Amino acid sequence: MEDKNFIRKIIEDDLQSGKHERPITRFPPEPNGFLHLGHARAIIMNHVLAKDYDGTFYLRFDDTNPLTEDTLYVEAIKRDIAWLGCEWDELFFASDYFDIMYERAMLLVKKGLAYVCDLSAEAIRKTRGDLTTPGEESPYRDRPVEENVRLFEAMKNGEFADGEKVLRAKIDMKSPNMNMRDPVVYRIQRGRHHNTGDKWCIYPMYDFAHPLEDAIEGITHSLCSLEFEDHRPLYDWFVKHCEMENVPRQIEFGKLKIANQIVGKRNIRQLVEKGVVDGWDDPRLVTLSALRRRGVPPEAIHNFVRALGLPKSEGETELHMLDEYIRDHLKVHARRIHAVTDPVKVVITNYPEDKVERLQAPFNRENEALGMRELTFSNTLYIDREDFLEEKPNKKWKRLSLGLEVRLMHAYFIKANEVEYDADGRVETIYATYDPKTKSGTGFTERKPNGTIHFVDALTAVPAEIRLYGNLLEDTDSDKPIEARVNKQSKIVKQGFIEGSLTPETGESYQFVRTGYFTVDDDSTEGSFVFNRTVALKSSFKPKK
RNA sequence: UGGGCUAUGGCCAAGAGGUUAAGGCAUCGGACUUUGACUCCGACAUCGGUGGUUCGAAUCCACCUAGCCCAGCCA
Numbered sequence: 263m264e265d266k267n268f269i270r271k272i273i274e275d276d277l278q279s280g281k282h283e284r285p286i287t288r289f290p291p292e293p294n295g296f297l298h299l300g301h302a303r304a305i306i307m308n309h310v311l312a313k314d315y316d317g318t319f320y321l322r323f324d325d326t327n328p329l330t331e332d333t334l335y336v337e338a339i340k341r342d343i344a345w346l347g348c349e350w351d352e353l354f355f356a357s358d359y360f361d362i363m364y365e366r367a368m369l370l371v372k373k374g375l376a377y378v379c380d381l382s383a384e385a386i387r388k389t390r391g392d393l394t395t396p397g398e399e400s401p402y403r404d405r406p407v408e409e410n411v412r413l414f415e416a417m418k419n420g421e422f423a424d425g426e427k428v429l430r431a432k433i434d435m436k437s438p439n440m441n442m443r444d445p446v447v448y449r450i451q452r453g454r455h456h457n458t459g460d461k462w463c464i465y466p467m468y469d470f471a472h473p474l475e476d477a478i479e480g481i482t483h484s485l486c487s488l489e490f491e492d493h494r495p496l497y498d499w500f501v502k503h504c505e506m507e508n509v510p511r512q513i514e515f516g517k518l519k520i521a522n523q524i525v526g527k528r529n530i531r532q533l534v535e536k537g538v539v540d541g542w543d544d545p546r547l548v549t550l551s552a553l554r555r556r557g558v559p560p561e562a563i564h565n566f567v568r569a570l571g572l573p574k575s576e577g578e579t580e581l582h583m584l585d586e587y588i589r590d591h592l593k594v595h596a597r598r599i600h601a602v603t604d605p606v607k608v609v610i611t612n613y614p615e616d617k618v619e620r621l622q623a624p625f626n627r628e629n630e631a632l633g634m635r636e637l638t639f640s641n642t643l644y645i646d647r648e649d650f651l652e653e654k655p656n657k658k659w660k661r662l663s664l665g666l667e668v669r670l671m672h673a674y675f676i677k678a679n680e681v682e683y684d685a686d687g688r689v690e691t692i693y694a695t696y697d698p699k700t701k702s703g704t705g706f707t708e709r710k711p712n713g714t715i716h717f718v719d720a721l722t723a724v725p726a727e728i729r730l731y732g733n734l735l736e737d738t739d740s741d742k743p744i745e746a747r748v749n750k751q752s753k754i755v756k757q758g759f760i761e762g763s764l765t766p767e768t769g770e771s772y773q774f775v776r777t778g779y780f781t782v783d784d785d786s787t788e789g790s791f792v793f794n795r796t797v798a799l800k801s802s803f804k805p806k807k
Numbered sequence: 808u809g810g811g812c813u814a815u816g817g818c819c820a821a822g823a824g825g826u827u828a829a830g831g832c833a834u835c836g837g838a839c840u841u842u843g844a845c846u847c848c849g850a851c852a853u854c855g856g857u858g859g860u861u862c863g864a865a866u867c868c869a870c871c872u873a874g875c876c877c878a879g880c881c882a
Contacts, residue, residue, distance in 0.1 A: 266822090267821095290882090294882085329881090383880050387878075387879085390878055392878050393808080393877075393878065395809085424880090441877075443878085446879085465880095467879090467881085472882085488812070489875090489876050489877075491812060492877055516875095569820085569832085573821095574813070575814070576812095578818080578819085579819055580832075586831080587832095589845090669841055702841065703841095714842065773844085777844095
């Protein structure tokens with residue numbers, strides 16, 4: 263796929279000018295939550311941009327805050343990225359660099375570019391000024407270098423309580439860029455780190471740690487999102503004054519935002535805790551694990567992300583755009599089978615009661631490699647309730663009605679003659695007759711049927727739970743609390759049937775002919791399958807009243 | 808109100824002085840069809856606004872408007 267974007271241009275220029283021989287990129291997640299669709303842009307683009315130029319792509323966990331991080335998340339993140347197919351050349355942890363980070367911070371101290379500040383968090387906030395008024399310098403700003411050296415070392419050695427002191431960069435309290443107003447470089451924070459345990463009680467802040475991590479790894483192009491543009495001067499300041507050998511370049515791009523979707527970790531957590539969704543991988547969510555469970559092929563996510571490119575503007579993409587890439591991939595890769603989600607019984611009155619025919623049918627006409635399967639046909643079948651209407655509603659109706667003849671896909675023409683209703687007045691059984699001359703594959707052309715519908719033979723039908731998903735949010739008014747916006751119909755569970763002689767496995771996607779793509783859920787048990795609707799088929803059928 | 812960004816059709820998005828303003832999604836026609844799917848044809852913008860520079864501007868300049876981000880010892 264051809265994706266044009268300004269970062270690709272920058273890389274090409276850098277390669278041509280000889281600034282770099284090969285690009286080195288990285289995806290630097292903090293292991294404190296699940297990855298979602300929005301992250302896919304960063305992961306895929308970093309990976310693609312490296313690989314397209316024979317470069318290197320790293321996965322680096324930005325684990326500089328032990329209070330929020332957990333190995334549980336590093337495992338989940340690794341699993342999701344691997345699933346996306348973005349193999350990393352090497353795996354790193356920012357915490358592996360704590361020694362060198364400390365050493366470089368000490369260098370800053372010795373150069374008089376950083377100082378230990380005794381102000382409380384509250385006091386620092388108050389003296390930082392605001393958007394329009396400059397900040398005031400800390401009374402500790404001019405501490406002698408020797409004292410700073412001693413104090414910073416004491417901080418590291420655990421001689422102070424959490425929050426008692428911080429190390430700050432000495433830059434400019436009057437800068438219009440808030441990030442340059444003597445930002446905190448190290449804070450004291452006791453808590454067991456998932457990787458380094460109790461070795462440290464001081465941890466570097468993102469603004470200091472990130473540029474060093476990039477420089478240490480030799481990252482050439484450090485991609486991040488727009489909100490870090492203001493941090494770039496600081497990024498460059500640290501790389502320069504810490505005297506890092508490699509000088510990475512930070513480049514910002516716009517985040518991938520999906521319209522009307524819940525993406526924030528706290529919001530998702532809330533939905534999980536309140537039981538609105540069934541977990542972080544509830545198929546209605548857009549976490550990568552949820553998409554995987556719903557059956558979205560990683561290839562579809564790649565194509566989607568690459569089609570969107572890497573803009574510097576910020577828009578909201580509609581999720582249905584992804585649907586098209588899902589269908590596009592599944593179209594040739596999925597086997598197509600018959601399934602009914604809302605079964606209505608059809609009895610073929612002129613078909614011998616004890617007769618069973620075996621019909622051969624290809625799994626996918628557009629992909630012969632998927633092979634053939636066998637459908638059975640007997641006098642009792644199921645069709646979908648919406649494929650029958652007692653009276654033909656309009657000339658466009660291409661399904662079954664009394665007196666009309668339709669083709670049962672891969673089988674015969676049948677004509678509906680009578681209906682039987684249940685106590686509630688719902689269609690219970692349709693009595694029909696078939697025409698043996700119309701068997702599929704015989705080239706019968708004497709009559710045109712009113713349409714073609716699918717069926718499942720009752721004799722071999724396998725029960726299946728079919729979960730249909732709709733948008734989790736029904737209200738686009740983002741001012742309302744999330745709970746007030748959830749769509750109660752976002753998950754509908756149906757009990758239906760799929761054709762027999764199949765052996766669906768968890769994660770396998772099928773096209774249910776004429777309805778959509780469905781993927782086998784892990785909740786399936788032997789003989790009773792559970793399918794998640796991945797995406798519906800498109801339809802130009804517009805029922806009009 | 809200080810600073811940093813962004814602004815191209817319903818939704819994304821190419822475009823970097825001279826192109827008929829790519830492409831995708833959506834939509835609307837139509838053909839085909841043993842999936843109302845697929846496929847195939849066809850329709851669908853003068854580029855936030857206003858001035859300017861130029862033979863010529865979405866592309867350069869000025870001003871204006873709108874939106875996003877920044878005042879964590881989060882990342």
